[in-house]
Amino acid sequence: MIKSFYLHKLVYYIAGLAAVVFVTSYFFPQLYRIGILILLLLALAMLVDGLLLYSKKNALEAERVLTERFSIGDPNKIFIRLKNNYPFPIRCSIIDEIPIQFQDRNWLRKTQVGGHGETELHYTLTPLSRGEYSFHDINVYAHGPLQLVRRRFVFPAHQVVKVYPSYVQMRKYQLLAVSNRLQEVGVKRIRKIGHSMEFEQIKEYVRGDDYRTINWKATARKDSLMVNNYTDERSQQIYCLINKGRVMKMPFHGMTLLDYSINAALVLANVALVRQDKAGIVTFEKNIDMFLQADKKPTQMNLVLETLYRQKTDFLEADFEKLFSAIRNRVTNRSLLVLFTNFESLESLQREMPALKRMARYHLLLVVFFENTELKQLLDKKAGTIEEIYIKTIAEKFVYEKRLMVKELHKNGILSILTSPENLTVNTVNKYLELKTRMSI
Secondary structure, three states: OOOOEEEOHHHHHHHHHHHHHHHHOOOOOOHHHHHHHHHHHHHHHHHHHHHHHOOOOOOEEEEEEOOOEEEOOOOEEEEEEEEEOOOOOEEEEEEEOOOHHHOOOOOOEEEEEOOOOEEEEEEEEOOOOOEEEEEOOEEEEEEOOOOOEEEEEEEOOOEEEEEEOOHHHHHHHHHHHHOOOHHHHOOOOOOOOOOOOEEEEEEEOOOOOOHHHEOHHHHHHHOOOEEEEEEOOOOOEEEEEEEOOHHHOOEEOOEEHHHHHHHHHHHHHHHHHHOOOEEEEEEEOOOEEEEEEEEOOOOHHHHHHHHHHOOOOOOOOOOHHHHHHHHHHHOOOOOEEEEEOOOOOHHHHHHHHHHHHHHHHHOEEEEEEEOOHHHHHHHHOOOOOHHHHHHHHHHHHHHHHHHHHHHHHHHOOOEEEEEOHHHHHHHHHHHHHHHHHOOOO
């Protein structure tokens, strides 16, 4: 009881008022009795308030409701349910012991619950790193009817939540891909050039069908025009190659480039599986850390999600030669390789160019790297001093080098995407659909 008993700040204000009255009574003796009366009334009110608060043992119930896993970079909802067993309404101050990763030391919510009533409040958390997050106890401070005494309730609610790559984003793209509405998130509709030679079915001719696809044998049998219907080629292999080296440690809005790449790889793998292609994952640093063979079996998406969740790195220098060796030995069919990496200078690209050219010789290689958004802000800022002019000139040099990297890759027959982290997913899916439409794979 002693540990759970707290006084409201109103008690100290009233006691302070009584102290002022006692000091004033030195000059006006008649005020002394008023000070005594204030203290007696305060003590009586505190006693009544405390008796009402401690009249029941299990006077309050609280529980936290949340999902078993969180999605990185997305708002995740947490609910706290309160049940009041008192016959009178109470005001509550709630302190939930959220995971230390959020570093929120002033978390506090206030609410009011009616007599024998229930209420539910919710809040959101946005994790910026993968891994396990531990929630601890729920502390509820119940205020008495007179708002003088507070009783502390501690509800054990230890829970461990795993933070996965952004499966919320993945599901959004999956729903839009199934319903053919990817344009709503910025995915472009690309005009189909030619047609695939993968036969799907024979159907009756309708106005607008290509007359060159008329099946004359089926037409003779049915005594009506029949045409061959073709579909996009399926079961093509898509590999997401994720660099976990030091160049991927750069932060953007609290998340590393590695986490943005993992989120984009998850969405791309899911879209590829929806379109009946095979999706695989390769992560590498100094060595090849994980090699998930491309497949389209029903459990493949869960394997991709678990593989990406478990990725840990020391951000060492990446070895592209070992990556080429693994791809050459283990990926036998021509595939689309989407390499998520970053280059900050033309020299760093040229060092890795021999390995990239060898990969592009056997597969369709798409290199995805990042714009430095901080440099863009410097370029947009007006220079007012000589120092700012120098800084802006250097920033323009780095931005120009990024454009040179795109030209260098194109010159060597390697596709590329230069994108900002927030547009990474949309640009990558756009490029995949473009390559599928143009039958480049």
